[in-house]
Amino acid sequence: xxxxxxxxxxxxxxxxxxxxxxxxxxxxxxxxxxxxxxxxxxxxxxxxxxxxxxxxxxxxxxxxxxxxxxxxxxxxxxxxxxxxxxxxxxxxxxxxxxxxxxxxxxxxxxxxxxxxxxxxxxxxxxxxxxxxxxxxxxxxxxxxxxxxxxxxxxxxxxxxxxxxxxxxxxxxxxxxxxxxxxxxxxxxxxxxxxxxxxxxxxxxxxxxxxxxxxxxxxxxxxxxxxxxxxxxxxxxxxxxxxxxxxxxxxxxxxxxxxxxxxxxxxxxxxxxxxxxxxxxxxxxxxxxxxxxxxxxxxxxxxxxxxxxxxxxxxxxxxxxxxxxxxxxxxxxxxxxxxxxxxxxxxxxxxxxxx
Amino acid sequence: xxxxxxxxxxxxxxxxxxxxxxxxxxxxxxxxxxxxxxxxxxxxxxxxxxxxxxxxxxxxxxxxxxxxxxxxxxxxxxxxxxxxxxxxxxxxxxxxxxxxxxxxxxxxxxxxxxxxxxxxxxxxxxxxxxxxxxxxxxxxxxxxxxxxxxxxxxxxxxxxxxxxxxxxxxxxxxxxxxxxxxxxxxxxxxxxxxxxxxxxxxxxxxxxxxxxxxxxxxxxxxxxxxxxxxxxxxxxxxxxxxxxxxxxxxxxxxxxxxxxxxxxxxxxxxxxxxxxxx
Numbered sequence: 001x002x003x004x005x006x007x008x009x010x011x012x013x014x015x016x017x018x019x020x021x022x023x024x025x026x027x028x029x030x031x032x033x034x035x036x037x038x039x040x041x042x043x044x045x046x047x048x049x050x051x052x053x054x055x056x057x058x059x060x061x062x063x064x065x066x067x068x069x070x071x072x073x074x075x076x077x078x079x080x081x082x083x084x085x086x087x088x089x090x091x092x093x094x095x096x097x098x099x100x101x102x103x104x105x106x107x108x109x110x111x112x113x114x115x116x117x118x119x120x121x122x123x124x125x126x127x128x129x130x131x132x133x134x135x136x137x138x139x140x141x142x143x144x145x146x147x148x149x150x151x152x153x154x155x156x157x158x159x160x161x162x163x164x165x166x167x168x169x170x171x172x173x174x175x176x177x178x179x180x181x182x183x184x185x186x187x188x189x190x191x192x193x194x195x196x197x198x199x200x201x202x203x204x205x206x207x208x209x210x211x212x213x214x215x216x217x218x219x220x221x222x223x224x225x226x227x228x229x230x231x232x233x234x235x236x237x238x239x240x241x242x243x244x245x246x247x248x249x250x251x252x253x254x255x256x257x258x259x260x261x262x263x264x265x266x267x268x269x270x271x272x273x274x275x276x277x278x279x280x281x282x283x284x285x286x287x288x289x290x291x292x293x294x295x296x297x298x299x300x301x302x303x304x305x306x307x308x309x310x311x312x313x314x315x316x317x318x319x320x321x322x323x324x325x326x327x328x329x330x331x332x333x334x335x336x337x338x339x340x341x342x343x344x345x346x347x348x349x350x351x352x353x354x
Numbered sequence: 355x356x357x358x359x360x361x362x363x364x365x366x367x368x369x370x371x372x373x374x375x376x377x378x379x380x381x382x383x384x385x386x387x388x389x390x391x392x393x394x395x396x397x398x399x400x401x402x403x404x405x406x407x408x409x410x411x412x413x414x415x416x417x418x419x420x421x422x423x424x425x426x427x428x429x430x431x432x433x434x435x436x437x438x439x440x441x442x443x444x445x446x447x448x449x450x451x452x453x454x455x456x457x458x459x460x461x462x463x464x465x466x467x468x469x470x471x472x473x474x475x476x477x478x479x480x481x482x483x484x485x486x487x488x489x490x491x492x493x494x495x496x497x498x499x500x501x502x503x504x505x506x507x508x509x510x511x512x513x514x515x516x517x518x519x520x521x522x523x524x525x526x527x528x529x530x531x532x533x534x535x536x537x538x539x540x541x542x543x544x545x546x547x548x549x550x551x552x553x554x555x556x557x558x559x560x561x562x563x564x565x566x567x568x569x570x571x572x573x574x575x576x577x578x579x580x581x582x583x584x585x586x587x588x589x590x591x592x593x594x595x596x597x598x599x600x601x602x603x604x605x606x607x608x609x610x611x612x613x614x615x616x617x618x619x620x621x622x623x624x625x626x627x628x629x630x631x632x
Contacts, residue, residue, distance in 0.1 A: 038405055038434060039420035063434065064485060085485035099480060102473040111466060113484040114404055115438040122435055134443050136492020139516035139528050142484060145471055165529070194422040195405035196433040252422045259417070313426055 038197020194252025
């Protein structure tokens with residue numbers, strides 16, 4: 001298929017909205033949904049909202065999944081998964097949602113590797129049809145065994161330059177990408193730091209991007225560290241301020257992994273009954289993240305949250321600098337002319353008269 | 355002072371990292387080994403993870419490959435694509451340490467599925483999958499494996515990460531760099547013969563015999579003695595080493611480190627107890 005570049009209609013404007021509205025507006029049944037975060041700041045708040053709004057038949061594309069995809073499967077949202085890693089705990093005796101769904105043939109997985117997943121997103125983000133990838137995948141069953149992507153999973157060509165055998169991945173352009181970041185401004189300039197993983201390429205490959213963030217900050221603050229901006233305002237569809245939006249996963253600079261909460265989930269998810277109970281308690285009976293955290297405090301008290309506190313390790317400030325203006329004390333520095341000399345010169349060289 | 359087999363295994367694995375080397379560490383036990391090396395004999399090693407944290411110096415073990423909170427900063431922040439291309443693909447990665455669920459005699463590894471790929475029966479088990487392992491194993495100069503809870507098999511159920519393929523020069527012919535150099539199990543250390551690329555027993559841990567090893571290896575295992583070398587007997591860890599390691603990763607000293615089973619089992623109870631109080 002030839003993808004013809006089209007002029008995108010997405011513009012820069014104020015993009016802040018309630019998470020509820022963002023999901024109902026931008027996530028549709030049957031969409032390919034990309035999860036941008038790589039084991040760091042996973043967008044749980046958005047995922048819970050998608051489950052509550054009962055989206056169906058989603059294809060999930062994610063480089064490395066922990067239990068967020070289990071939640072989506074529990075919610076009946078998923079039919080296909082493109083991934084390279086799916087966190088497992090406990091070995092043979094411990095089955096979770098994915099195991100049950102695979103056995104019941106409710107979902108299909110197509111296996112890639114972290115690198116090839118990222119390369120597919122990158123190809124999509126760059127506007128190419130495909131991207132060459134590292135050779136080792138050709139020597140594995142990831143290349144040989146294919147499910148729903150079939151012949152379009154990976155291809156091999158001869159390099160037109162050197163004749164060397166080259167493995168290609170196709171571009172992936174998800175309908176919508178969801179991402180949680182530390183901070184953004186109201187226009188959607190999203191800043192992310194810590195381990196960067198696949199955030200940038202996954203987000204930029206999608207047509208629509210929903211950003212949730214720990215806090216909305218002034219654009220002036222964004223401009224003081226522009227290198228932290230991973231997604232620019234004009235690409236973002238919605239930006240939602242959701243403190244604790246990634247709990248129980250960690251967010252660098254904000255909070256640590258809630259190992260105890262994750263373990264509780266693993267414990268519950270081992271049985272279908274326990275899993276349903278968890279979903280009722282933490283997803284369906286809750287309407288937003290504020291309620292979720294209120295419920296957390298009510299249930300466990302303030303004490304477990306103490307373990308999630310992190311120590312301060314501040315980034316060093318650098319001088320980004322800006323120039324002096326061209327005119328200083330009636331002298332133009334870039335022309336080396338005084339104001340009088342300049343007026344004289346413009347009078348001499350002007351072709352039209354007022 | 356008592357210690358566990360897995361502890362001596364982690365200590366021995368960490369010694370594979372030489373000072374100054376660029377080392378990639380995978381999820382789990384490999385991470386502990388890398389962290390210990392950096393904090394002890396290889397302070398100038400550049401330890402990195404695929405999540406893009408390069409040159410980390412952890413003060414405790416990472417929770418996963420994307421855990422920035424266990425290190426006070428790192429010197430080079432890049433994304434996953436840059437790690438694989440500019441570092442690994444260009445040949446700047448000296449070694450990677452990875453886990454293996456199934457490993458064959460040529461160091462090919464499965465971390466994707468046990469049994470049928472399509473999960474047709476209850477005994478088929480989905481494993482995490484490749485993650486970054488396939489490209490690391492295929493393109494790093496040396497690949498080190500740790501096998502905890504995994505198995506040595508005659509034939510893999512699924513080939514996730516290429517080792518020496520069919521042995522001999524088959525890997526070279528496939529155009530891949532480097533190859534597996536050592537496998538650390540809970541009983542001994544294995545290396546690969548120079549020409550045939552077949553795995554052989556290189557060292558034994560304390561209180562382990564060749565017979566114990568043969569029980570876990572389904573093929574007729576060769577030992578260093580078959581190649582005119584001796585099978586090294588690994589010294590027990592010193593108290594200082596054990597203390598240091600347990601400060602770093604307390605899970606190692608108790609059983610159930612595998613898959614953090616302990617958390618799964620006991621911590622839900624922590625919450626239930628609290629509920630009961632109310």
